[in-house]
Amino acid sequence: MAAPVLAVLAMLQFDSVPRPRPVMALAQTLLVNVFVNRVDAWVFNQDWAHAGPSDWGRNLRLGWEWDEDAFGTNMFAHPYHGGLYFNAGRANGLNYFESVPIAFFGSWTWENFGETYRPSLNDWVMTSFGGIALGEMFHRVAATIRDNRATGFDRTIREIGALPLDPMAGFNRLLRGQWKGLGPNPPEHDPGPYVLRVGGGLRFAEGWTTDSGTATMGAVIVDLLYGDPFTQEYRAPFDVFGLRLIVSGGGINVLRGSGRLYQTNLNSSSARFRHVLAVNQRYDYVKNPAQSVGGQSVEIGVNSRLRLGSKGYGLRTSLFGDFVILGAIDAPFTGLGERLYDFGPGVGARGEIALDRHGARFLRTFGQTEFIHSVSGASANHKVGFVGVELNVPIMKGFAIAGHSTLFRRRSTYTDGTPDDKRNYTEARLLLIWTQAGFGP
Amino acid sequence: MRAIAWAGILTLVAHGLSAQDRPKRSGLWGEIAPGVGHVRLACSGCPDVETNNGVTSQFRIGGTITRRVLIGFETFSLTDNPLTVKNPGESSAETGTLAIIMMWYPGKTGLFFKGGVGAAFGDFIFFQSDSTQADTSEGGGMGLTFGMGWDWPISRKFAITANLATYVTALGDVVLPTRRVDDLIATMYQVSVGFTFR
Numbered sequence: 001m002a003a004p005v006l007a008v009l010a011m012l013q014f015d016s017v018p019r020p021r022p023v024m025a026l027a028q029t030l031l032v033n034v035f036v037n038r039v040d041a042w043v044f045n046q047d048w049a050h051a052g053p054s055d056w057g058r059n060l061r062l063g064w065e066w067d068e069d070a071f072g073t074n075m076f077a078h079p080y081h082g083g084l085y086f087n088a089g090r091a092n093g094l095n096y097f098e099s100v101p102i103a104f105f106g107s108w109t110w111e112n113f114g115e116t117y118r119p120s121l122n123d124w125v126m127t128s129f130g131g132i133a134l135g136e137m138f139h140r141v142a143a144t145i146r147d148n149r150a151t152g153f154d155r156t157i158r159e160i161g162a163l164p165l166d167p168m169a170g171f172n173r174l175l176r177g178q179w180k181g182l183g184p185n186p187p188e189h190d191p192g193p194y195v196l197r198v199g200g201g202l203r204f205a206e207g208w209t210t211d212s213g214t215a216t217m218g219a220v221i222v223d224l225l226y227g228d229p230f231t232q233e234y235r236a237p238f239d240v241f242g243l244r245l246i247v248s249g250g251g252i253n254v255l256r257g258s259g260r261l262y263q264t265n266l267n268s269s270s271a272r273f274r275h276v277l278a279v280n281q282r283y284d285y286v287k288n289p290a291q292s293v294g295g296q297s298v299e300i301g302v303n304s305r306l307r308l309g310s311k312g313y314g315l316r317t318s319l320f321g322d323f324v325i326l327g328a329i330d331a332p333f334t335g336l337g338e339r340l341y342d343f344g345p346g347v348g349a350r351g352e353i354a355l356d357r358h359g360a361r362f363l364r365t366f367g368q369t370e371f372i373h374s375v376s377g378a379s380a381n382h383k384v385g386f387v388g389v390e391l392n393v394p395i396m397k398g399f400a401i402a403g404h405s406t407l408f409r410r411r412s413t414y415t416d417g418t419p420d421d422k423r424n425y426t427e428a429r430l431l432l433i434w435t436q437a438g439f440g441p
Numbered sequence: 442m443r444a445i446a447w448a449g450i451l452t453l454v455a456h457g458l459s460a461q462d463r464p465k466r467s468g469l470w471g472e473i474a475p476g477v478g479h480v481r482l483a484c485s486g487c488p489d490v491e492t493n494n495g496v497t498s499q500f501r502i503g504g505t506i507t508r509r510v511l512i513g514f515e516t517f518s519l520t521d522n523p524l525t526v527k528n529p530g531e532s533s534a535e536t537g538t539l540a541i542i543m544m545w546y547p548g549k550t551g552l553f554f555k556g557g558v559g560a561a562f563g564d565f566i567f568f569q570s571d572s573t574q575a576d577t578s579e580g581g582g583m584g585l586t587f588g589m590g591w592d593w594p595i596s597r598k599f600a601i602t603a604n605l606a607t608y609v610t611a612l613g614d615v616v617l618p619t620r621r622v623d624d625l626i627a628t629m630y631q632v633s634v635g636f637t638f639r
Contacts, residue, residue, distance in 0.1 A: 336624065375612060
């Protein structure tokens with residue numbers, strides 16, 4: 001079934017001049033759904049994948065419910081899947097806003113027609129909003145990795161390296177013969193100013209499980225600052241974003257990203273002390289033995305930078321308030337069925353003070369607090385917050401020793417008489433960091 | 442009287458068709474739109490869903506980001522009381538959504554698409570099966586809205602707007618003295634005709 005569809009899509013791909021192809025984007029979204037469903041049905045023989053017209057009719061009639069999938073499935077795998085839908089739009093010439101409906105369409109069709117289960121509201125929200133955020137960030141990073149002017153082995157490695165981040169663009173480029181063809185790069189290829197930090201080292205955590213002492217484990221961290229809000233005027237969503245990935249203990253512990261949707265100057269762009277008002281879309285995923293928390297948010301606030309001297313130093317501050325469209329958090333007595341966490345909307349705030357040189361922060365203090373009102377799971381309200389400090393000390397060109405310390409606090413209150421729950425834990429990291437920066441003076 | 446009203450509506454529509462090349466919503470704009478709706482209530486562990494018809498009200502106000510993209514606030518409410526006679530064992534719902542919305546006009550016509558997210562509220566009345574008494578509860582949570590519509594300009598400053606929209610609201614647990622409804626989701630479908638100033 002997929003082969004003829006693929007053949008038609010391949011034929012249609014080559015009739016093109018560069019222009020938006022919304023029909024092609026929608027078709028590829030459906031193709032992703034058919035492919036994933038058939039693999040689950042034929043290869044993995046999953047009962048839930050054998051959905052037919054009677055299931056579709058029932059799903060459309062009964063509508064939304066909440067599912068019981070694991071935290072990692074709902075909060076990371078589904079947003080990644082949503083990124084495929086979103087990037088079907090981006091890979092076919094649609095811009096950010098034009099690709100947003102593609103993500104919602106792809107997730108809605110999967111929820112109603114891809115499974116025997118009733119459509120899951122949390123899946124639709126996480127897949128769509130998370131897919132938009134992760135999809136746009138991955139689209140831009142993948143475009144930076146690829147280089148349409150490269151040739152030979154370098155070119156092939158770049159195309160393959162970008163594939164896990166943006167497989168839809170890789171698929172489209174393969175069909176269009178762009179894995180080898182030479183040409184100009186898209187604007188996203190050059191982020192302008194950027195800071196990439198990759199590090200590894202040790203992580204120390206207290207209070208991860210009851211009665212445990214200090215746990216020590218390895219950790220790998222990737223920090224990316226793509227663009228800079230003070231050197232680049234707003235052009236398009238996510239032309240400036242920050243992304244942090246921490247892998248530790250055999251899996252992803254942290255994946256957090258925030259990209260600007262809109263920005264305007266609050267004072268002169270040549271002022272020594274600058275202020276910009278920004279609206280950001282945020283994706284949060286934190287999972288470790290002590291807690292699981294994440295969600296999709298929109299935040300509004302002010303970024304400021306005070307220029308210090310003439311050697312590129314500066315003091316940066318950020319103060320943002322946020323609206324959590326849908327968050328997820330685990331706590332005692334929470335969840336639904338086999339699910340061990342609650343879903344709910346919320347509000348929060350975050351702040352940061354940092355010293356930087358050419359955009360690369362070398363001393364940073366930060367704090368964040370979020371309130372989540374459960375609408376699926378326990379009758380509960382959850383408050384979670386953390387404060388921390390991070391210091392980078394250069395030891396040679398491009399390398400630094402970094403020390404991170406973070407204190408997490410959380411409190412859950414229940415409206416059904418269940419006793420309140422409070423939990424704290426601290427974490428420290430000692431890392432060797434390699435920094436690649438592209439900031440100008 | 443009815444003939445005069447119909448004549449007036451037809452005149453407005455005809456006038457609107459000839460005025461479609463005029464600017465759409467720009468600067469500060471607002472819209473008020475009464476309508477009718479259908480609500481579907483679902484909950485965790487419930488074997489089936491309950492559906493009711495109702496009346497809706499909607500108010501939007503906002504500004505312009507680009508010629509084709511608008512941003513605004515929208516309030517929406519639905520009550521199924523006026524149109525539905527309740528029997529013992531059935532329920533009645535009043536729901537409201539306050540959302541930030543984006544509206545997108547893809548072409549030169551009045552066609553637009555809408556999407557938004559915000560907070561939702563609900564009041565529920567459950568009529569007991571063994572008496573004429575009723576239990577009431579309320580909840581709050583998350584609201585999403587998606588829809589489409591058409592602006593028919595009737596002058597430089599005013600337009601008639603047709604709307605077709607869906608609202609999905611997650612309202613959490615509804616706790617009653619005699620029963621508990623877990624993880625309620627109310628899905629509304631709305632058809633309305635609005636009056637827009639722009």
